Amino acid sequence: MRLSSVANPHTPCGDNRLRLGDTGSTGAVGIGWASLLPDAEASVDVLVGGETVRFTGVGYHDKNWSDGPFEAAVRTWYWGRGRVGPFSVVWFDMLPLGNDTEVVSGYVAVGREVIVSGCEEGVVSVRPWKNGTAAAYPPVLGDVPDGFRVVYNDGIEVDVTLGAMVAGDGKYYARWTGTMTAKMEGEVYEGVGIFEQFVMQ
Template sequence: MKFTPPLALTFLIPTILAAKTTTVVVSSTPVPELSDVIWTSENTGFDAPKVSPINATTWDWWYFDATQSPTENDEQASVVVTFYTATASGFDLLAGYAAEGFTSLTLVEARVTWANGSSEAYIFNATEAVITAVDNGASGDFDEGADKASFTGAPDLSAYRVGLQSLLISGSVTIHSVAPAHYPCGPAEASKALEIAPHIGWANAIPGGNADVQLTVRGHPLEFTGVGYHDKNWGDQNFASNVGSWYWGHGRLGDYTVVWFDFLSAQRENYVSAYLSRDNEVIVSQCSGISVRPYGENDTYPPLISTGPPTGFDVKISLPEGGIFAFSAATKHIIAGGEEGFPYTRWSGTLRGDIEGEEVIGQAVLEQFNIFTE
């Protein structure tokens, strides 16, 4: 199947000629070498690889999701595609795939959730990945012979396209940004700290965007428009050794784009990040002034590996001029994890809040790591 970039991305070609370009080739196996890890931002390279080379305990990935806009029947389909350069010894949640024989360091997971909540995962066990950074954007080609997965980003981070090509799943997810990129504690500028927590980096290229999904899955069309998102994470140590629990999520509530992060390290040190924008203008981008807590069933805090999925989360963000931007994030479909005794759950869901005296409802993707045992 041949993929033709949509017209909205054709501006990539002339821009690339004048922009700073670097290319990294990542093999399918880790190297027995020390890795160089980037922890401070530069003028360019926002979405570029941050770890090179990848060894047995370092990891780097690019994450994309799209969630269906609300329908009259309250249905909600979603797609999540993650491009990994990591092994199970670096990122523990890949252990299940490794046990099934998907051992490539350059692994792509495409997980689709149909409107009724049924979920399926498709794996590209790529033989290598070629990552090209252009100005602040990046593109990646993950090839597994005839099967291919790719992402293509605009140099200014204004748009991304994910392409999938296999016998089981093919098509595209396109996201056009409506919210400025940011780092954990502030805007996308040079000399910013990139650690969301010790040994874990985060760069949020598209906090919110308009998504268009055009996929064929096992011969069936999965097509919808909605809210899109793209970020990347990386680390220089085994993931679980530095994480006790975390709550992360993003969504659209009326005209607002919101991204939240509330993290406890293995030593129970708290790290947070809050982002709020409207009409492409940032209102909040900071590593303070936010609280995320579970509510309803299984509202234990901090969550334990024995804790079941909660009903949802209450999120409160302190505004610069005073006051609180508060909303609830209710879980709807479990779209990854969620098994009893498993330390991770991802949901699609809904946001609900009171804005200027009017109740507003939107859609979201949210997740919980619950690694603590006691």
């Protein structure tokens, strides 16, 4: 597998901070995250049963970690990434356990030009939808949306329609493939991505 970067790496706030949220916003547990390849051209060459299978697509690589149990810090978590038209997009929107202040991060780039990279309040908002209308937020155990509405503070609006669930149990955790439609300055763009939801409480 080869990944060739098409967008600059980023951290939650676009600076040297790797921790999600301010000190203490996730309780005693520190959670870190860095997106090393927020968007990449991917090529895969695999030998299966003696036959070579090759395919290409959109790639991504990040790393997250914590110094304690994830469930001790997180109540709910939305994360997504993909390429929609010329835009490389990455986001997360977390509600810490015992704290009603959302912790967010938003990233948008066109090639190497970074348009959004920050963690300030309002930089991005992620909300679930189901059956064509807004779903309950925050979600509770067992809530499975049909998609997400992602709004960046620079005017980019991304509508996610979830496809196949590729990991998780659908109760505490789910990861999906899916499609995206983005609207920016009167233009509409299409794309694909990967999306996830944690509901820990």
